[in-house]
Amino acid sequence: MVGKESVGxxxxxLVNMVLMLLLCVAMLYPFLNVxxxxxxxxxxxxxxxxxxxxxxFNIGGYKYIxxxxxxxxxxxxxxxxxxxxxxxxxxxxSLMAYPLTIPDFVAKKFLSIFLVITMFFSxxxxxxxxxxxxxxxxxxxxxxxxPGCVSAFNVFLFRSFYQxxxxxxxxxxVIDGANDIQILVxxxxxxxxxxxxxxxxxxxxxxxxxxxxxxxYLQDENKYPLQLILRKYLFxxxxxxxxxxxxxxxxxxQMNISSKNIQMAIVVVVMFPIMVIYPFLQKYxxxxxxxxxxxx
Amino acid sequence: xxxxxxLIKACWKQRYFLLMVLPGFLIVLVFSYFPMYGxxxxxxxxxxxxGMWGSDWVGFKYFVLFFQDPMAMRVLKNTLLLGVYSxxxxxxxxxxxxxxxxxxxxxxxxxxxxxxxYLPHFISTVIIIGILRTFTERDGLxxxxxxxxxxxxxxxxxxxxxxxxxxxxSNIWQGIGFGTILYLAALSSVDxxxxxxxxxxxxxxxxxxxxxxxxxxxxxxIILLILSLSGILGTDFQKILLLYNPDTYEVADVIGTYLxxxxxxxxxxxxxxxxxLFQSFVAFILLVGANMLSRKVxxxxxx
Numbered sequence: 186m187v188g189k190e191s192v193g194x195x196x197x198x199l200v201n202m203v204l205m206l207l208l209c210v211a212m213l214y215p216f217l218n219v220x221x222x223x224x225x226x227x228x229x230x231x232x233x234x235x236x237x238x239x240x241x242f243n244i245g246g247y248k249y250i251x252x253x254x255x256x257x258x259x260x261x262x263x264x265x266x267x268x269x270x271x272x273x274x275x276x277x278x279s280l281m282a283y284p285l286t287i288p289d290f291v292a293k294k295f296l297s298i299f300l301v302i303t304m305f306f307s308x309x310x311x312x313x314x315x316x317x318x319x320x321x322x323x324x325x326x327x328x329x330x331x332p333g334c335v336s337a338f339n340v341f342l343f344r345s346f347y348q349x350x351x352x353x354x355x356x357x358x359v360i361d362g363a364n365d366i367q368i369l370v371x372x373x374x375x376x377x378x379x380x381x382x383x384x385x386x387x388x389x390x391x392x393x394x395x396x397x398x399x400x401x402y403l404q405d406e407n408k409y410p411l412q413l414i415l416r417k418y419l420f421x422x423x424x425x426x427x428x429x430x431x432x433x434x435x436x437x438x439q440m441n442i443s444s445k446n447i448q449m450a451i452v453v454v455v456m457f458p459i460m461v462i463y464p465f466l467q468k469y470x471x472x473x474x475x476x477x478x479x480x481x
Numbered sequence: 482x483x484x485x486x487x488l489i490k491a492c493w494k495q496r497y498f499l500l501m502v503l504p505g506f507l508i509v510l511v512f513s514y515f516p517m518y519g520x521x522x523x524x525x526x527x528x529x530x531x532g533m534w535g536s537d538w539v540g541f542k543y544f545v546l547f548f549q550d551p552m553a554m555r556v557l558k559n560t561l562l563l564g565v566y567s568x569x570x571x572x573x574x575x576x577x578x579x580x581x582x583x584x585x586x587x588x589x590x591x592x593x594x595x596x597x598x599y600l601p602h603f604i605s606t607v608i609i610i611g612i613l614r615t616f617t618e619r620d621g622l623x624x625x626x627x628x629x630x631x632x633x634x635x636x637x638x639x640x641x642x643x644x645x646x647x648x649x650x651s652n653i654w655q656g657i658g659f660g661t662i663l664y665l666a667a668l669s670s671v672d673x674x675x676x677x678x679x680x681x682x683x684x685x686x687x688x689x690x691x692x693x694x695x696x697x698x699x700x701x702x703i704i705l706l707i708l709s710l711s712g713i714l715g716t717d718f719q720k721i722l723l724l725y726n727p728d729t730y731e732v733a734d735v736i737g738t739y740l741x742x743x744x745x746x747x748x749x750x751x752x753x754x755x756x757x758l759f760q761s762f763v764a765f766i767l768l769v770g771a772n773m774l775s776r777k778v779x780x781x782x783x784x
Contacts, residue, residue, distance in 0.1 A: 194686055201584055205594045208578075211654065212597050215612050216604075218622070222615075233620045281505030284498035291491050296502060303509060305765065308516020309757035310737075311744045315522070315533075316515050332512040335505045365497040394605035397719045401745055412607045416723070419611045445615065452611050459603050467599045474662045 216456070223247070223449035230443045246446030250418075250454065258407060259414035263393055266329050266410055271388035273334040275381055281335065282343030283369045300337035310401070317402055328402045329410075339384065342476060346380045347373055383473040386466055393459065415455050418448055523755035543755035552739065560735040564713035567649050572709055574653050575660030576702060580690060582661060583668050595665075598658025610723040613651055614638065639728040648724060648733070652717070663705065667698045699779075707775050711768030714760055736760050 217237035222230060226241030234240065250256055284290045285297065308316075313332070322328040350373060358368050374381065396412035403409060409417075437444060459466070492499060518533070523543055525536040547553050578598070585591040601609070616622040617637035624634045637643045671693060679689050718737025725733035736756060744753030 191685065197584070197686060198586070201581055202590075204581065205585065205590075208658075209594060209597045212600055212658065215616070216600070219612055219615075231620075233625060277505045277508065280501040284495075284502050287498065290498055291488070291495055292499065292502065296506065299506070300509065303513040305768075306517060307513065307761065308519050309754065309761060310740055311750050311754045311757060312516035312519030312522070313512070314745060315519055315750060316512070319529075320511075331508060335508045337509075340505065366501065369501070390603060394603075396605065396607055397722075401741075412605055415611065416607050419607070419614065420723075448611065448615070452608050456604060456608055463600065463603060464596070466603060467596055470599070470603075470659075471662055474659075475666060 216460075219449050219452050219456075222445055223453050225446070227438075227441060227443035227446065230445045243442060243446060245440050245442035246448075246450030247454075249440070249442065249447050250451050253414075255406065255409070255414050255417075256411075256451070256454070259409055259411035262408055263411040265326065266399075267389045267392040269326065269330040270334055270392045271385055273330060274339070274388050275384060277335045278339045278343050278384075279369065279374060279377075279381075282340050283347055283365070283373055285340070285344045286347045300340055304337045314401060322402070324403055324405045324408060326408070329398055333398075343377075343380065346377055346476070350376050379472070380476070383469045383476065386469045387473055390459065390466065390470075411455050415451055418451050520754060520758055522751050523758050525751060527751050539751075543752045544759065546752060547756055547759070552734075555731065556734050556736050556739045559732055560714050560716055560737075562732075563645060563648065563716045563735060566645055567652060567716065568709055568713060570649050571653050571656070572706065574657045576664055576698065578657055579661035579664035579668065579698070580694060582665060583694060584686070584690075595658065595661070598661070600658070601655045602659035604655075606717075606720050606723060609651065609655060610720065613647070613724070617647065638724070638726065641729050641732045644725070644729045644732045648721065652720075663701050664698050667701045668694060671697050703775055703779055707768075707771045710771040711764060713767060714764050 214237065218235065221235050221237055221239045223246050224239035224242060224244065225235050226243050229235055229240035281296075285293055287293070317323055317328050317332075354372055355368055358372060363371070394412065396410065396416060399408075399410050399413050400416075403413075437447075522533060522536065524538055524540060525533075526539050527533070528536045582591060582595060585594070618624070619634050619636055623637060624632075627635065635643065637647055675693050676689060679693060684692070714736065716735050716737065718735050718741070721733055721735060721738050722741060725738065740753045740757055743749045744757075
């Protein structure tokens with residue numbers, strides 16, 4: 186850096202700084218506003234004067250949603266789907282990627298082509314739905330967990346990661362009498378912990394935030410993930426308008442809460458786990474994107 | 482048959498490997514290849530009783546039906562316009578932000594701003610839409626801001642002319658921070674001595690951006706542009722599904738949402754499979770075309 190800076194350069198720095206602060210406000214304000222609204226008194230919500238701090242203090246919205254059994258079943262199912270799909274993804278992807286690093290593996294070429302084709306062509310929504318229907322997988326946990334758990338892209342990423350592990354390690358293990366399953370479990374996987382951690386987080390967040398598959402494949406509300414319960418609160422239950430809402434309105438005003446308290450409270454509850462692990466999450470995600478970029 | 486004997490022997494020798502790839506192979510076979518096989522119902526009169534293979538062929542009937550459907554033009558136009566506008570506004574945004582990030586001098590401040598800017602990327606679409614709905618209500622934040630400028634309250638989500646603006650700007654809000662990562666990675670490879678040389682030559686900051694930073698991110702830009710071009714029809718219809726309503730169908734209804742309504746809700750399986758096939762076909766052509774174009778113009782290609 187040269188000591189003297191021109192006036193123009195310093196003005197730019199100032200403007201840039203202001204832009205960055207505005208950016209931070211734009212990114213954070215909506216979330217802070219949601220939290221504040223969920224905790225505010227209904228009069229303030231109706232007046233619309235809440236910014237980033239709660240006005241009054243009212244946990245009625247939280248009390249209301251915590252009484253809903255679907256909230257708990259939604260949480261439980263989201264956890265099942267997230268952990269299930271992530272475990273299967275890591276297991277099957279590792280298992281499939283490792284043999285593809287062995288130069289004289291008999292099915293290497295066939296499998297590579299078999300996987301590449303799926304990167305360019307797919308059956309699409311309707312044929313996938315019909316398949317699930319004819320396999321009697323609608324309304325089961327499997328249809329949420331299994332179909333997306335092996336993707337060509339991930340297999341190739343894992344393969345290129347394993348390829349960075351020196352081949353001598355495998356050769357010496359073979360000489361020591363280890364079979365290839367032992368080599369994968371005892372040598373390859375421990376060495377690829379950062380990769381596995383990154384993809385575990387990718388998998389968990391992806392699954393936690395997904396909702397469309399559940400909407401298409403599940404009719405049974407008892408199996409809904411949290412996102413669909415949230416959707417129901419935000420959309421199907423219209424507290425403020427339409428017919429038959431007088432009872433609801435009366436009940437809410439008796440409890441001294443507004444429908445916004447309830448909606449924003451459930452948004453906070455759904456967002457909570459992601460927010461808690463966010464600092465940790467974003468670091469790994471940045472790494473994950475880099476791994477993808479090196480490959481792609 | 483010496484060779485097949487050899488193959489069997491090799492397979493037996495590598496039985497552990499074959500066992501390892503088996504679950505992945507089966508999952509891909511069933512959940513990726515079976516649906517591809519199922520595409521044939523786009524050309525058939527599908528009967529659940531007679532099965533996929535037993536149903537009668539009807540040729541291109543459903544494709545013809547689609548192109549005669551007045552809805553077809555609407556969804557094609559909406560899909561294309563949303564794609565083009567999203568690309569036009571959304572593609573340059575993270576590049577500009579990455580260049581601005583790169584000009585920040587205090588590492589801690591830079592790190593904090595970056596971390597905050599990634600946040601919306603991790604929040605689910607359902608939550609984003611929930612917040613967006615609240616902000617766009619008659620007495621919501623957007624109308625409060627509009628009121629400072631003397632504007633009458635607007636119910637944004639019922640106004641077709643506002644739909645694209647809201648959809649695209651919220652997409653940018655969600656993706657701009659996270660989208661900078663690849664560009665920042667490219668910028669971090671700039672050799673610092675280049676700046677020293679430029680300083681000696683008396684280059685100002687704009688010149689340095691233009692002559693040093695831009696050439697470094699150009700290859701990344703081109704590859705991401707190819708991918709975006711080929712995905713131009715792949716608008717995030719799941720988000721639209723949460724954001725649109727019958728008031729805004731005229732601008733918001735895209736191929737994906739139409740497929741969902743007609744196919745899953747309306748059980749018009751053959752017709753919607755045909756539309757889906759048409760969409761994948763166009764997307765594939767776009768990918769190949771964009772890649773060829775880029776290879777010609779800049780020697781960069783994704784394969």
